[in-house]
Every structure is written in structure tokens, then in C-alpha cells.
Amino acid sequence: MNSLDIDKPASATRVVVAMSGGVDSSATAALLKEQGYDVVGVTLQLYDLAASGISPGACRPNTCCAGKDIHDARAVADALGIPHYVLDFEETFRKDVVERFAQSYLAARTPVPCVECNRTVKFRDLLGVARDLGADALATGHYVRRRPGSQGAEMWTGRDPARDQSYFLFATTREQLDFLRFPLGNMVGKDETRAIAARHHLPVAAKRDSQDICFVPDGDYAALVARLHPGAARPGEIVDGAGRVLGRHPGLIHYTIGQRRGLGLGGGPPLYVVALEPESGRVVVGGREDLNCPAVHVEAVNWLGGGETELRVAVKVRSTRPPAPALLRRLPGDRAEVILDEPEQGVAPGQACVFYQGERVLGGGWITPAREA
Incomplete structure (x- = not known):
């Protein structure tokens, strides 16, 4: 049994690594290559900034910007001497992630698109690609642990609570978990991961983590929803729990539960968004205790x-x-x-x-x- 819990020598075990162009997935590929596995890198082209109406210059620090990330992933693969493929998944990503994100806001819900991306594009579609490439496993740079259990593979939190990403992987099925591997799950602190990248002289060793949603690099979620669904920002009333009108708002897509800033209600005690009513188009506010x-x-x-x-x-x-x-x-x-x-x-x-x-x-x-x- 090798280090990935597969009953083969490492040299006879093909592992496809999902390479985003960041330091985590790059270190994953480097670690597996170092351990003697047959590593193949795959990067997904998920969105086109120009087509979305966002200038690359609008990308904020610590955000993904598609073209550069693909270039970085290719440079890492070249440095490691592994095969690397870039696959166009833009249409699937638009339908399964971006559009669902927009529909959630239209329904007055606050989405978590990273979960949908992992559940569909990565762990459904990319996993299928890995099988087509003859892989024994698909590895990612997520900070979670996979352990064998009496009823199959189990998911455990990352060893470092500060970097644990299990919240974003809860929708992973047991069948997917059987095929997935997470080599960074036992790492403590980002320095340990960066040290792997530095040891292999990877060009992304000092690259900053991305922190915002990849397809909204300018951070303006409401503008994205409005571009996809013109007229989605329907103005309405801001009311208190008794239904008294306190003001007006430019559209529910600008608000989420617990929000305090941007209500435009002037002075008085602090007020928070406690409910959103898509049927009436009203934002309901109240005191902190109402949350x-x-x-x-x-x-x-x-x-x-x-x-x-x-x-x-x-x-x-x-x-x-x-x-x-x-x-x-x-x-x-x-x-x-x-x-x-x-x-x-x-x-x-x-x-x-x-x-x-x-x-x-x-x-x-x-x-x-x-x-x-």
C-alpha cells in the first residue's frame, strides 16, 4: 500500500492533480512527483474576464484572474516536468456555478459558489476526466483529510484548524471521496506548503492566496447578477418587524442576513438585515437580538x-x-x-x-x- 492508500507502487500509480495555478495545488503536484507518482496536471478554463465585462485591471489583490492562473499552472508543470492539460469548462461552469449563484441572489438567498464548483465542475466533471486519463486518483490542494473507515472513505477536517476547508467540501459524495486524495491535509500552516514549492523552485512559491470568488474578482456580486439578469435589482421598502416603512432599497440582491452597513437609514440604534422577502421585495431590519x-x-x-x-x-x-x-x-x-x-x-x-x-x-x-x- 503506497502513501495514497492505493495497493500499487507509487511509480505505477497515476494521479491527476487539479492545478489552479496557486501554491496549494502546485505544492500538491510537487509533493506527489517527489514521492515517485506518475503525475498529470489538469487546469480548467472556467471563465473569461473579457466576456464577463470585467477588465483584468479591475481584479483586486488576492483574487483569481483566469489567464494568469493558467499561465502559472503551466509554468509549474514545466518546472516539475509533468504533462499538463488545459480544458475548456466555461459553459459547464457558467451553467452549474455562475447561473446558480445568480439565481440564489434572485431568490434572496446568500450562496456559497465554491461548494457548487467543487460538487459539480471539479468532483463530478474533472473526476471523470481523471478516470479517462487512466488515473488511480484525483488529488487536490484542499486542506482536509481522507481516512479509510469501516464503510468506506471518511472525510476529516484539516489538521490545521486555521486552514481547514471541509466546510466547502461537505457535498462530496462517498463515491467521489473513494477516488479523491488530499495530500496537504496534514500540513500545519501555510509556511509548510510554501516550503515544498520553494524546495522545487516553483514560480508560485510566494504567490498570495486568492480570497474572493474567482468569477467576481472585483467583488461586486450585485453587478454580476444585474449583468446576467437585467432588471433583477427591483427597488422596494425597508421595514421593521412590525411592517413600518423606514426607507427604500435599490434591490434585494444588494443585501444579506446580518448586514449592517449600507442600509442608509440615518441615525438611531444600530439596525441589521434580519429577513429578505422575495415575494414582497422588502428588506426587514431589526436589532442585533433579532438575528x-x-x-x-x-x-x-x-x-x-x-x-x-x-x-x-x-x-x-x-x-x-x-x-x-x-x-x-x-x-x-x-x-x-x-x-x-x-x-x-x-x-x-x-x-x-x-x-x-x-x-x-x-x-x-x-x-x-x-x-x-
Whole structure:
């Protein structure tokens, strides 16, 4: 059994590496090459800045800008001496990720497009490409761990909690997890990853991490939705919990649950967005205490473990939140109810709710308004 838990010598094991042009995926390719694996790099062309109406000069620091990333991935592959392919997945990415992102905002939900990208383009389509190339595994630079279990491969959080990316991978199926590998999951700190890249003299060793959504490098989500769906920014009323009109807004696509800035309501006590009503087009605001959410309803749940109907877990309701203790109840039709020990604030429909037992990922689903549960 080799280091990837495959019953072959490393030299006889072909691994396709998803190479984004960043330091994580580049270090992954370098590490596997160093260990003697037959490594093939694949980079996906996912979007065209010019076609989207965004000038490359508008890309903010620490964001992906498609052309440069593909160039960087190719340069890394050349430095490592491995085959490298660039595949055009723009249409699939537009349909499965960008359009779903826009539709979520139109439905007054706050999406997590990285989950959709991993679930579809990367772990569905790219995994198929890897199989077509005769690979034994598809490796990525994500900071999570894969462990063998009694019922197949299990997903565990990255060893370094500060870099753990399991929240964005909850929708990975058990079948996909059997084929996937995450060589960086045991790394502690980004310095360890950069040291691998530096040891192999890779041109991206000092490249900064990308932090924003790759297809919105200027950070203007509402403008993207408006470009895709002209007229989507329908003005409406800003009201309090009693329905009293406090002001007007330029469109629901500009707001998310928990938002405080940009309400334009003048002085007085701080107000927060506590609800968005797509039917009436109203933004409902209230005090901070109105953001408290004692229970979360979840749909389209992907289960990776935990067969009990009711079990104690920790859950994350946003990628930036620490796990919170809760009681998880399975419901019919891939739904679940999460009863939080302490209310969470700013729980937004459209975000993911991911379930954990210790460091193991049990799965997760999409937060839905209570009225739809």
C-alpha cells in the first residue's frame, strides 16, 4: 500500500492533480512527483474576464484572474516536468456555478459558489476526466483529510484548524471521496506548503492566496447578477418587524442576513438585515437580538456518516464561524433540523450548514427559511 492508500507502487500509480495555478495545488503536484507518482496536471478554463465585462485591471489583490492562473499552472508543470492539460469548462461552469449563484441572489438567498464548483465542475466533471486519463486518483490542494473507515472513505477536517476547508467540501459524495486524495491535509500552516514549492523552485512559491470568488474578482456580486439578469435589482421598502416603512432599497440582491452597513437609514440604534422577502421585495431590519436563530432547517443534505435519526454534533453555519454544539435530527427527503445549544446570529438561507463529530465530517446541506422546511 503506497502513501495514497492505493495497493500499487507509487511509480505505477497515476494521479491527476487539479492545478489552479496557486501554491496549494502546485505544492500538491510537487509533493506527489517527489514521492515517485506518475503525475498529470489538469487546469480548467472556467471563465473569461473579457466576456464577463470585467477588465483584468479591475481584479483586486488576492483574487483569481483566469489567464494568469493558467499561465502559472503551466509554468509549474514545466518546472516539475509533468504533462499538463488545459480544458475548456466555461459553459459547464457558467451553467452549474455562475447561473446558480445568480439565481440564489434572485431568490434572496446568500450562496456559497465554491461548494457548487467543487460538487459539480471539479468532483463530478474533472473526476471523470481523471478516470479517462487512466488515473488511480484525483488529488487536490484542499486542506482536509481522507481516512479509510469501516464503510468506506471518511472525510476529516484539516489538521490545521486555521486552514481547514471541509466546510466547502461537505457535498462530496462517498463515491467521489473513494477516488479523491488530499495530500496537504496534514500540513500545519501555510509556511509548510510554501516550503515544498520553494524546495522545487516553483514560480508560485510566494504567490498570495486568492480570497474572493474567482468569477467576481472585483467583488461586486450585485453587478454580476444585474449583468446576467437585467432588471433583477427591483427597488422596494425597508421595514421593521412590525411592517413600518423606514426607507427604500435599490434591490434585494444588494443585501444579506446580518448586514449592517449600507442600509442608509440615518441615525438611531444600530439596525441589521434580519429577513429578505422575495415575494414582497422588502428588506426587514431589526436589532442585533433579532438575528438570534435557535434552530436551523437544512435541505438537500449529503450524508457522509452518522446513521442515527438523532445525534449530538457540532455545526458550522458559515465558513468563518467556529463549530457550535447542537442536536441534529434527520428528516424525510434528505432534510434535517438542527437545534442549537445557543442561538447563532445571522443565519442566512442559501449558506451551508455542515455537521461534525469531533474532527470527522458527517455531511451537510443548505440552510432554508423555516417557512419552507
